[in-house]
Amino acid sequence: MISFEALHAAPLALTAHAPVLMVVGPLIAACAAALAPTARTSWMISVTGSIFAAWMALALLGEVARRGAVDYYIGGFAPPLGIAFHIDGLSVFMALLISSAGVMASLYSGHSLSAEVRAEKHTLVQAGFLLCQSGLLGLVSTGDAFNAFVFLEVSSIGTYALIAIGEKRDRRALPAAFNYLIMGTIGATFYVVGVGFLLAATGTLNMADMGARLATLGDSSVVQAGFAFVVVGLGIKAAMFPLHGWLPGAYSYAPSLISIFLAATATKAAIYLMARFVFDVFPDGAAFGQGFIAWVLAPLAATAAIVCSLQAVFEKEIRRMLAFSSVAQVGFILMGLSLATVAGASAGLFYLGAHALLKMTLFMALGGLAISMGARRLDELAGVARDAPWSATAFAIGAASLAGVPLTLGFLAKWRLIEAALQAGQIWIVAVLATASLLTLLYVGRMLEAIFFRAAPAGAPRAREAPVGVLAPLWILAGLNLWFGIDASLPEKLANAGALALLGGTP
Amino acid sequence: MNTGELLIFLALVVPLFAAAAIYAVGRMPDVRETLTIVACIVLSVITISIFMRVGAGDPPEWTVAQPLAGLEIAFRLEPLGALFALMASLLWGVNSLFSIGYMRGKREANQTRFYMCFALAMFAVMGIAMAANLFTLFIFYEVLTFSTYPLVTHAGDARARKAGRMYLTILVGASLVLFLPGIIGVQIVAGSTVFTPEGLLPGRVDDVTGSVLLLLLVFGAAKAALMPLHGWLPGAMVAPAPVSAMLHAVAVVKAGVFVVLKVSAYIFGADLISTLPAATWLLWVAAGTIIIASVIAMTKDDLKARLAWSTVGQLAYIVSAALLPLGAGLVAGGLHMLVHAFAKITLFMCAGAIYVATGASKVSEMRGLGRSMPIVFSCFLVGALCVVGLPPFAGMWSKFLLITAAFGTKEWITAAAMIVSSLLGLLYLAPVALRALLQPVGDGSPRAFIRPGGAPGPVVAAVMMTAAACVALFLLADAVVAYLEPMTGSVR
Numbered sequence: 001m002i003s004f005e006a007l008h009a010a011p012l013a014l015t016a017h018a019p020v021l022m023v024v025g026p027l028i029a030a031c032a033a034a035l036a037p038t039a040r041t042s043w044m045i046s047v048t049g050s051i052f053a054a055w056m057a058l059a060l061l062g063e064v065a066r067r068g069a070v071d072y073y074i075g076g077f078a079p080p081l082g083i084a085f086h087i088d089g090l091s092v093f094m095a096l097l098i099s100s101a102g103v104m105a106s107l108y109s110g111h112s113l114s115a116e117v118r119a120e121k122h123t124l125v126q127a128g129f130l131l132c133q134s135g136l137l138g139l140v141s142t143g144d145a146f147n148a149f150v151f152l153e154v155s156s157i158g159t160y161a162l163i164a165i166g167e168k169r170d171r172r173a174l175p176a177a178f179n180y181l182i183m184g185t186i187g188a189t190f191y192v193v194g195v196g197f198l199l200a201a202t203g204t205l206n207m208a209d210m211g212a213r214l215a216t217l218g219d220s221s222v223v224q225a226g227f228a229f230v231v232v233g234l235g236i237k238a239a240m241f242p243l244h245g246w247l248p249g250a251y252s253y254a255p256s257l258i259s260i261f262l263a264a265t266a267t268k269a270a271i272y273l274m275a276r277f278v279f280d281v282f283p284d285g286a287a288f289g290q291g292f293i294a295w296v297l298a299p300l301a302a303t304a305a306i307v308c309s310l311q312a313v314f315e316k317e318i319r320r321m322l323a324f325s326s327v328a329q330v331g332f333i334l335m336g337l338s339l340a341t342v343a344g345a346s347a348g349l350f351y352l353g354a355h356a357l358l359k360m361t362l363f364m365a366l367g368g369l370a371i372s373m374g375a376r377r378l379d380e381l382a383g384v385a386r387d388a389p390w391s392a393t394a395f396a397i398g399a400a401s402l403a404g405v406p407l408t409l410g411f412l413a414k415w416r417l418i419e420a421a422l423q424a425g426q427i428w429i430v431a432v433l434a435t436a437s438l439l440t441l442l443y444v445g446r447m448l449e450a451i452f453f454r455a456a457p458a459g460a461p462r463a464r465e466a467p468v469g470v471l472a473p474l475w476i477l478a479g480l481n482l483w484f485g486i487d488a489s490l491p492e493k494l495a496n497a498g499a500l501a502l503l504g505g506t507p
Numbered sequence: 508m509n510t511g512e513l514l515i516f517l518a519l520v521v522p523l524f525a526a527a528a529i530y531a532v533g534r535m536p537d538v539r540e541t542l543t544i545v546a547c548i549v550l551s552v553i554t555i556s557i558f559m560r561v562g563a564g565d566p567p568e569w570t571v572a573q574p575l576a577g578l579e580i581a582f583r584l585e586p587l588g589a590l591f592a593l594m595a596s597l598l599w600g601v602n603s604l605f606s607i608g609y610m611r612g613k614r615e616a617n618q619t620r621f622y623m624c625f626a627l628a629m630f631a632v633m634g635i636a637m638a639a640n641l642f643t644l645f646i647f648y649e650v651l652t653f654s655t656y657p658l659v660t661h662a663g664d665a666r667a668r669k670a671g672r673m674y675l676t677i678l679v680g681a682s683l684v685l686f687l688p689g690i691i692g693v694q695i696v697a698g699s700t701v702f703t704p705e706g707l708l709p710g711r712v713d714d715v716t717g718s719v720l721l722l723l724l725v726f727g728a729a730k731a732a733l734m735p736l737h738g739w740l741p742g743a744m745v746a747p748a749p750v751s752a753m754l755h756a757v758a759v760v761k762a763g764v765f766v767v768l769k770v771s772a773y774i775f776g777a778d779l780i781s782t783l784p785a786a787t788w789l790l791w792v793a794a795g796t797i798i799i800a801s802v803i804a805m806t807k808d809d810l811k812a813r814l815a816w817s818t819v820g821q822l823a824y825i826v827s828a829a830l831l832p833l834g835a836g837l838v839a840g841g842l843h844m845l846v847h848a849f850a851k852i853t854l855f856m857c858a859g860a861i862y863v864a865t866g867a868s869k870v871s872e873m874r875g876l877g878r879s880m881p882i883v884f885s886c887f888l889v890g891a892l893c894v895v896g897l898p899p900f901a902g903m904w905s906k907f908l909l910i911t912a913a914f915g916t917k918e919w920i921t922a923a924a925m926i927v928s929s930l931l932g933l934l935y936l937a938p939v940a941l942r943a944l945l946q947p948v949g950d951g952s953p954r955a956f957i958r959p960g961g962a963p964g965p966v967v968a969a970v971m972m973t974a975a976a977c978v979a980l981f982l983l984a985d986a987v988v989a990y991l992e993p994m995t996g997s998v999r
Contacts, residue, residue, distance in 0.1 A: 406645065406646035406649050406650070407646060412574055412578075415578075415687075415691065418687065418691050419691045419695060422688065422692055422695055430688050431684075434683050434684040434688065435684070437683050438679070438680055441683075485574065486574055486580070487574055488574050488575055
């Protein structure tokens with residue numbers, strides 16, 4: 001059995017400041033990367049910054065396991081005056097996910113960027129990427145509701161720029177980025193208005209304090225309005241059905257580095273924050289909170305799982321297919337969380353982690369194929385497995401995991417979700433899960449049929465196998481899909497700790 | 508790794524390795540086919556030693572991994588699984604012999620993929636036969652579906668693709684919507700899904716939960732082709748004859764009824780099955796399946812379709828046996844699983860032999876063909892009488908035990924269905940061979956072999972081997988029954 005308690009990843013002096021270092025590290029690296037003289041230097045800075053953040057996240061994992069939660073006051077000023085970072089099992093889970101996704105994406109970017117973006121812009125891409133990473137890491141660590149807004153915007157601003165940079169290959173990146181900008185800003189505004197209401201009601205921005213005061217305040221229309229604004233705002237950021245319109249464009253036209261990183265992290269961080277508000281900040285017994293979970297969250301999540309899977313089935317562009325699949329899978333995750341049990345939350349988080357891993361694998365494999373092909377449409381990928389077997393096989397592993405084929409992580413994730421739903425007596429969720437899984441199988445089948453079983457049309461450009469710099473991180477990800485499919489004790493333990501931090505109680 | 512673990516490991520690795528090796532040497536047909544035969548022989552030796560060890564009371568077991576707390580990928584043999592593994596590996600050998608003759612005779616395309624998928628399917632069957640719990644079994648059950656899909660769609664034309672879609676939709680759909688929730692339900696109720704002598708669930712479920720789980724698991728195991736989830740089986744007859752013979756008489760369909768038998772004996776246990784209302788409903792469904800399938804089989808002129816419908820009916824016999832009260836039918840069901848496999852593979856291989864030699868696929872075209880193909884049609888007659896249950900063929904014992912068990916437990920509907928269907932079977936199977944052997948050549952029948960020399964040698968040899976087995980098992984049935992006896996636990 002793995003013991004996180006015994007984990008001492010960093011020297012004490014660093015560990016003591018790990019919460020802030022984890023966020024500031026990539027931020028400093030972002031500045032350095034922007035000023036870097038060559039594309040290559042900026043790439044190395046990006047890799048270093050990402051690895052540093054992951055290192056700090058590991059150090060925090062040990063600390064949280066030993067102390068339950070880490071509270072860090074910026075500049076030594078305790079709340080209510082200062083800003084506090086509050087890092088518990090859930091934050092660590094998210095931080096590990098985001099930072100390791102960052103490491104993998106930055107490793108991959110060494111080769112992919114030169115094919116996709118003009119050389120003089122590489123430094124900016126890496127800077128934006130690090131900025132985005134820093135913002136997301138801050139978002140999951142902070143214990144302050146307004147501070148969370150700041151980090152949300154930091155990460156978003158990086159993202160807007162990065163998606164727009166995708167215009168070298170496709171002019172459609174510009175409207176997609178603009179669309180995302182508008183939607184994202186609306187989401188952030190909703191969120192901050194909601195926080196304003198809550199500040200008015202409670203007089204604090206610290207989430208723990210807010211939770212404590214809300215518990216004694218009881219219900220009021222101010223609190224309810226605040227709740228509604230926060231949830232809708234974060235719903236947009238999380239691409240919660242039906243607020244997901246921005247996502248397919250954003251994922252489809254960005255440089256592949258960005259779609260890989262965003263697919264693994266961006267919506268997940270927003271889900272994290274929403275879960276924080278719904279389960280932590282708002283009192284457990286609040287009628288509107290319960291009502292929201294039972295009558296809004298769960299039905300919308302179920303609709304997303306079915307409708308967006310169907311959209312993926314009929315989609316022709318492969319990256320849009322994966323994007324619709326992401327919205328559907330967000331539905332799966334939210335269905336787990338909506339069970340509002342420890343088992344349900346744990347299954348939801350497990351699914352979140354599994355989906356991040358497998359979607360990264362898929363987007364990276366696709367990026368690897370696209371380096372030489374530039375293909376977008378499914379039928380342009382016909383027969384590509386013959387020319388690029390390694391990328392195609394990694395894609396197949398990710399796809400199998402997405403479809404929930406046994407012996408992959410995705411299967412165990414579905415298993416845990418169904419188990420949690422049955423335990424909670426929510427049979428209808430099981431039915432939705434099964435139906436959506438069938439649809440998933442359909443579109444995964446379409447993708448694999450095109451890549452493996454259909455012959456390439458005569459005269460089509462031949463694909464080349466992706467370079468080693470792409471294959472190495474890709475196969476680490478694909479290998480993890482399989483490894484965790486046989487032994488998922490590590491993600492299981494992390495997800496359980498996260499669920500306990502969110503809902504309290506004993507395992 | 509001790510001997511038992513090693514045997515299990517080898518039983519899984521040999522077909523897997525064979526699949527990889529077949530792919531590697533795909534350009535050299537002779538090497539490829541030698542490899543297949545060698546793999547069959549090696550695997551048979553392994554399953555024989557596993558079979559012996561189980562008989563000697565020293566069943567091999569191996570726990571491989573624990574993906575999540577409380578979930579294990581583990582293997583443990585018991586008599587039924589050992590018998591299934593042995594039967595499948597022996598018949599894989601015979602069928603490979605047949606395949607070589609048939610596929611070369613027909614000059615089929617994509618033969619490397621064909622042999623590779625066969626080996627993968629055998630890997631899945633070994634996993635299913637040896638699984639120690641439902642979780643492990645489910646993994647291999649899915650592998651079996653996906654590895655046989657390319658075989659069903661082998662022809663690659665629109666008709667094959669349509670059948671393939673139905674194959675995947677019904678099998679995968681049922682396993683996702685019914686089987687998986689059923690298994691997870693068992694996991695929640697009992698804390699594990701381990702196959703336990705005398706049942707895992709007794710004392711842990713009430714009538715309603717138990718009934719729901721039984722329905723989920725039995726219908727979820729859609730490879731047993733219980734109506735209304737049977738449509739994939741007649742559809743899958745678009746596949747080449749070796750596929751129909753091996754997969755849709757032995758491996759795939761028998762995996763389905765194997766699951767039903769295992770679930771009945773080791774998850775529910777004979778006592779619990781006797782009290783669950785759902786068991787009675789399923790008996791009626793199975794009786795209906797037996798009768799309807801037999802009637803439809805009578806109307807089919809296409810020989811393979813007729814055999815497929817007959818299979819649907821015969822599988823329902825085994826499902827009935829699994830669900831009879833007091834575990835009375837378990838041993839009979841296990842025996843019928845074995846006997847029907849040998850008999851039906853004989854019939855399918857005969858159909859293939861006739862097709863490759865004369866191009867005739869319809870019963871109406873076969874009148875008088877027995878004059879030129881006496882061996883094949885005689886073997887067909889042996890298989891037919893064995894399925895029907897006449898002496899001196901093994902089917903007599905399994906049918907006798909099945910009907911006795913149904914009468915003994917006062918399940919009159921089941922007993923009546925079995926008797927009526929056996930008579931119908933005599934009417935729609937035996938005349939195929941008798942008309943071919945005894946009547947003059949008909950107007951619609953081909954008058955000459957489309958292939959010089961008739962059916963290829965390996966094909967005829969394979970047919971003769973399984974037909975002989977139908978007779979041999981008549982003498983060995985008692986030993987098989989004694990071997991399976993521990994399945995019933997303390998009930999007997």
